Amino acid sequence: MGDRGAVGTRWGHWGHGGGDTGTAVVTPVPLPSSAGVCASAQRVPPPRGATPRGPQNLPGSPRRGPAAFEAALRAMERWPPGRGGRLALVEAALAAMEALGVERSVAAYNALLRLLPRGPWVPRGPVQRLLFPFPRQQECGLQLLEQMERYGVIPDAETRFLLLGVFGPRSRPLRKVQRMMFWLPRFRHLDPHPLPPQPTRPGLAAARLGLHRMAGDPGATVTVIQVGTGTGTLCPLCPPLSPGSQSPEQRELLAQHDPARAVFVEGPFPLWLRGTLLKYFVLRGDPLPPHLRNIPETPQYPERSFYFPLELQLELERGPWDDEEFDVDEVEEGPVFALCVPGAGDRRTLARWISALQEQNPILGRAPVVFRLNEGGADPREGPQTPRLGTGTPPGAGLEPPEEGERGGEPRKNNGE
């Protein structure tokens, strides 16, 4: 959900400052007159620019963004006005908003509301108000509000003012907008891990964001590797960049890993950032079998703290009243040593990632690295694919990163086994 200030600045040229300035409406779209209404229920063909994903072929006009939407509205203006026609226009515009990239802008919704006539749909007198007046018109208003709600757009005072003009007080859209204005601000910061307001496009920035969200350690370093060019120059024609993340703790864990045991590259797993799907791979180890686990890797010193005893030599245990631990059955998982969102999910890229990791983790040169890849990819529509680490049966994969084109170590799919 957009930060209000940012939205205001970004859509500032719509003439609406983004604040709660209320009724001071400066609109580039002239309000349609309700006179001369064509009451026929004929289907108004949507303007060209407003069709979902339809390219706008007007020369020089932008394909996305508020400017495109504005242009589309202007095009709508040229259509013969009419109450039914207006409704169909608004409905079509609502459907097209996502394609134009304005679905999170409150100013865009307000502009749509301005298309609706003021006055004629306001019920006259209490009796008419009781009898569900103008149902289709009110449904249209509700649909607009529902779409706002779906995208988390908080209506502002202007929205309410426009609805008041169109539907009158105590109408269903007005009641809904009041409820929305009450609740939506309160839910605005519910998400403890908010995504940036603008949708992320797949690419380096999205990958970085995804890595940061998965591995929340601020000390984690993100290394970007590039496959295909030996020199590592960044140019638009070069193969896609593959950022990988590893925190100091993960590095330490990997250093303690027994080189005789294999480490695994697994993936791809899906990661959604709003509507963007990323595929990521993990480098992980298997959980140690219990008989090996209790041996500490670093020698424990009985004499360790210079100043105070680290443990008491007592035979008294903790009483049940102060035992605040829940009885939790933990699922055993192996340690995750590194994450990567490769630009391309092929083995060559992954092998390059592993060799880049090797610079800081020399143990990777000694331990066998097993690739367990789902060739099907990470599209969740193909089947449930959640990262279940250490639970799959180890496939007979090659111990070395396979060369490009070599099919040795045929990986199996994890699902269905």
Added chain:
Amino acid sequence: MAVASPSRARHGQHGRSTKPSEGRAAWWRCCRAERGTGGRAAVPPSRARDRRHKQEFFPYPEISNEELAEINEFVGPVEKFFNEEVDSKKIDQDAKIPPETLQGLKDLGLFGIYCTPILLYLKWICLGGRGGLGLSNTMYARLGEITSLDGSIAVTLAAHQAIGLKGILIAGTEEQKAKYLPRLASGEHIAAFCLTEPGSGSDAASIQTRATLSEDGKHFLLNGSKVWISNGGLASIFTVFARTEVVDKDGQVKDKITAFIVERDFGGVTHGKPEDKLGIRGSNTCEVHFENTKVPIENVIGEVGGGFKVAMNILNSGRFSMGSASAGMIKKLIELTSEYACTRKQFNKKLSQFGLIQEKFCLMAVKAYVMESMAYLTAGMMDRPGFPDCSVEAAMVKVFSSEGAWACVSEALQILGGLGYMKDYPYERYLRDTRILLIFEGTNEILRMYIALTGMQHAGKILTEKIKYKGNMGVALGEFLTRLQDTLGRKVDLGLIGDRGVVHPSLQESAKKLEENVYYFGSTVRGLLSRFGKTIVEEQLVLKRVADVVINLYAMTAAISRASRSISIGLRNHDHEVLLTNIFCTEAYFKNNYAMAQLEKYADENLDDSIKKAAKQILEKRAYICSHPLDKTF
């Protein structure tokens, strides 16, 4: 009354247990024992035990007239030197103690205060009357009072003798002592203590400096870096702690810490530039690097692999003097600020007539009095023959006095208003210098853990023995009956007051409060042990309160004991002492009761849970996460 004569003090110094975890924590034992027997005070053996513990604190330790004369004779010139020749402002500005001041300190013998009678003996045999003074802990405390008038000098002296040469003193061989101590005591050589490393503060396992035995087995090769070494640039003798490989009993090779005496002349010793610090700017603090320094095998302090205990003993033994040092500084501050408060007029009234100003003076006097009492009580106990381990008491003195000093200096500045903030006056320097007291020689947090855990260990042992003897049910039943009696109302009598009491009747009320606190504290501790068992190590918020209560109890004991003595022998202004003691004891009594009431509660009631949760949320984001008060959502 055990009089601390120098000859007896000698035994006191060396009879100390080398294992602090096994050492007797006298104060704790006293609390426990008094608690354990308080309910059944009529049982004779317990009564006898009570009396023995009481004897450790009552009456207040005294020194003989000759010793007093000796101390005064020595203190006079030192005081004169500090008042007339030490320019603290210049030291602070230049961040350097001028050589002539340093020489003056050496001439006064201040670099050898702490060298024990062994050195005194050596002095007479070898040096024919020159060199260190060989004074008792009491003397050291007394001199600390004066040297603290300049923080930089105090720290330089302390780094030299309280930790720098202490290793040789308490764990060195006769040859090492004979070789090094004379020159160290005379100040010809300055010592430094090299323990802290970039990656290692109080964690011995992360020490990286390494000493490897040469092939001929006669030398160790020392490699590594130490940081924040006081006197690092001045010293020519270093006590260095490094890892060495030691073959275990079962034949395994293990890394253990070993202490070495390293001379600068061994080669390969370099130091960085002096650090720029907030306070104690005149003291020299810098990095020290050792690169293939050849240390002969004779220079190992203690045994190879025994460095951990050496370090612990050094660190544990030197802290008590901070009490007298802080008191000395506060006394000076009271003089300076009262002068101001009695002359400055506002609204036709002197500052000294305002209640809020009076309160500050009272606070300073109470704190100074109590920390002085604690420091000299501890010093006196350490000087006693055969009295083993006072490390817990010393830690209590350090925590109480460092925090007291910080509070008092802050209040003094407050009295002075804007004047105190100006660099033209010495007060801001005192404030900066005082801040280090809460940090060095073990931060107060760490020492609180030490105090509480050492005591818990001791109390826990007694409780487990009791359980072994009586069985679980027996103990539980006994506890139930005691609690029942407590709730029905109990008069606690530990024998401090009354016919055979040791406290003067004027302090009756304070002594009663102390007794009551001690009794219920014992009960609280038993409750904690049965609740947490050995996992109490993890309960730092609980342990902090325990430590606070113990520190207060010890402070009350010291103040009552001293004031009692003052009345009894008729010292000048003893009524003032009684007043201060009563003020302190009443305040501490309420604080203790509050802390104990919190200790009785579970973590969700005494806020511990919430505190931890809040901290966790902040640390997860590594920032203050509240929204700005001006933020809006609509």
